[in-house]
Amino acid sequence: MMIDRLARPRYLMVLWLSGCIALSGATWLCFRLGLDLSATGFVFLIVIVLLSLMDSLISSIVFSIFALSCLNYFFAEPLFSFQITYARDLLALAAFLITSLAITTLVRHIRRLGNAQREQARLLDLAHDTVFVRDMSDVITYWNRGAEELYGWKKREALGKTSHDLLQTRFPTPLDEINETLLRTGSWEGELVHTKRDGVNVIVGSRWSLQQSESGRPLAILETNIDMTEHKRAEEALRRNQAQYLAEAQALSLSGSFGWNVSRGEIFWSDQSFRIFEYDGETTPTIEMALARTHPDDVAFVRQMIDQAAQTGQDFDYEHRLLMPGGSIKHLHVVAHAVRDDHAIRRFVGAIMDVTAARLAERQLREVQAELAHVTRLTALGELSASIAHEVTQPLAAIVTNGEACLRWLGHPIPSPEEVQACVERMIVDGKRAAEIVRRVRQLTRKGVSQKVHLDLNDVISDAVSLVQHELLSHRVSLRLKLSPELPPLFADRIELQQVILNLVINGIQAMDALSGRPRELLIETLRDEQGYAVVAVHDAGSGIKPETANRLFKPFFTTKPNGMGMGLSICRSIIEAHGGRVWASNHASQDAVFQFSLPPTNVNESC
Structure with missing residues (x-):
């Protein structure tokens, strides 16, 4: 801490001394060239701006006052005196001081903004997520290191390119609808498919943020993407495992599942449902296929239950028999739950249970009793x-x-x-x-x-x-x-x-x-x-x-x-x-x- 306290004053002394020497040299040069007050002030402003980049407001004030003194002493009437004869010289000196302070303040502000932008860019380069900025014509203006690592294009190769052409973007919905949502809400989120430099597709979770001017005019789009390819593969593997376990569980329990979209007339059967009805799994299930396997004595009852469910949209639960091509009889327990969505589409999700063994056991139990x-x-x-x-x-x-x-x-x-x-x-x-x-x-x-x-x-x-x-x-x-x-x-x-x-x-x-x-x-x-x-x-x-x-x-x-x-x-x-x-x-x-x-x-x- 002591070293830091001593380093700051030494730095200021060196800076102020160097700045005064530089201004003194500029004074001598302008005096030998015979420049007037205005021209010399312009030269001083250049030197002060350069010096102000090296420190804070205090240094800018010190240099401005020193330069003002030089202008008054060497270039304002009477020369070699701090007195001012003409009012125009007084106004010129005041304008110089105000301009010097204003310009140095603006320069420092621009410098701070530049430093902040460089720091932000450095932080964005450290991020593993891909971040790039594109203008309203989708031309890339910024490309971080995460984007280089994911997509394979270096910054110099990506800048100036149209992002959707470079990445061959595949959208979940039309691009016009996405842009409409972005302009209306200021942001958009979704999943995109991009193509890397080596031709491999990658699935990303993308978030777009609209950058606007103070007046609300759209300026650019900040796009951040997260690689979800492995996550999607893991989800797909999990779904396959779950489907496999479900199929095995249904086979062990002699229970199949089905879906029925009444509005569209579409029916889905699980593999076990096909096995229960003894149909080929490649065929498209229909109600008539199920009725064709239904026992003749139960056909009217089953048709009545189906018609009633289609008309009322209520859950149903009933049992009936199947007469298989080989002459064997199966007992089925069918239960279904009605599912309704915002579009009032009537659908059912249900289960088909082969209870033949249970019914035979009940019959044997009754005989024993x-x-x-x-x-x-x-x-x-x-x-x-x-x-x-x-x-x-x-x-x-x-x-x-x-x-x-x-x-x-x-x-x-x-x-x-x-x-x-x-x-x-x-x-x-x-x-x-x-x-x-x-x-x-x-x-x-x-x-x-x-x-x-x-x-x-x-x-x-x-x-x-x-x-x-x-x-x-x-x-x-x-x-x-x-x-x-x-x-x-x-x-x-x-x-x-x-x-x-x-x-x-x-x-x-x-x-x-x-x-x-x-x-x-x-x-x-x-x-x-x-x-x-x-x-x-x-x-x-x-x-x-x-x-x-x-x-x-x-x-x-x-x-x-x-x-x-x-x-x-x-x-x-x-x-x-x-x-x-x-x-x-x-x-x-x-x-x-x-x-x-x-x-x-x-x-x-x-x-x-």
Whole structure:
């Protein structure tokens, strides 16, 4: 710091001394040549301007005052005196001083501007981005080092050339539109394709800035470009990888994608969509191609869905079947989302999922569930065999008794046709009763798919209860029915609901085997809940449900019975859920166990 403080004064002393010597030499020369005051002042101005370039305003003032003194002493009347005789000389000296200060100030300002421009140019040369300036005729007036490195042309080769011709620029939109935007907003941004000196194309992110005069007149265009070639290649490679991964993922998931421009009638299919429909990927997909593969029974439905989507522009989600040329059948799940843009062009983007395997698995699952339900029904009938035998034996015994009575009446000396008729009528009633019991048992033992019909839940309960009368008597259980007459009509499978009720009743009876000290009572109650569902509740007077087993009651193979299979309650849940309802168990306020299930009314169930 000390060296810097000393260097400045030394520099000024040397400069001022040199400047005064130069002005003194100019004074001597002008005096010998006999120049007047005006001519000498002009010479002094040249010397002062040259000296002012070497320092600040203070030096310019020093030199101007020294030059003014020389002019007054050697060239103004009287000579060799600082007095001024004529007013014109005074005005000339004042004009010299003002002109000298004004010119030196202007020169220093121009010098600073030049230094700033040189510094800016140096900084622009250090930048890696390409920067060049072109006039309004697109002629290049500045070309930085970054432009030399990117494009290959040196500054001397590029200056004076038309930029778009030199770089063979390819524009994303017409040049007239770009220039219109530039003149209107003062800037423009976009991507351009330029050709380098070696003929290689390069993609640049370009920004144009309009340079204007103070009056707003366009002067030049500053263009800065960033090389985006590698970035674009990386993006393209990423897109290819994503497309490859997407294609592999779709192939693994058996899901294809599609696009549908309704306004233009254009359809796009992914590779997996072509594979699902078994068409060549080189063909152009159409709606008729999809309908040609659609199962004949589903063509009308699919066409209706397509027409509805085209008219309303709403999302759609449906399933249908395909009948392939080889005779195989595929199940498809089609879902699409509507996409709308500013031009109100109606388009859809969707997915096509081959759910054939899932539907086959569901069918096999239903068959297995039906098999298990059949086994549990047979198991329940095995447990009820004594009760069924008792129920059948009663009408058969009554038939025998009435038959014997008929014989006795017919053997009287005076036959009584009225008594014989009464006995025969009772025999017919008992025979129908036995036949009805056999019919119900046969229904429960039959094996087949679910057959839903409109039914009354109270009637189903009454039919099921008639098969457990002997079981109730043998276990000393009293049955109480509390059936609501306000139940909604149901659309369900009668046999499957009977199976659920039988399982719950038998479980309730067996739960009270160890009960002593209080009545063994079983209550079957029906009601209609707030949602309009039909609810069945089976209450027993047993020891209730243990907390540790409450969450496992309806799981397969879980049982609390020594010889149980653990499938009864699980199948009950499957049956009820297949009907759109739910089943649950809880302890009543008196610690009695309550098993309940709810079923939706006909309109809710059918809509599902």
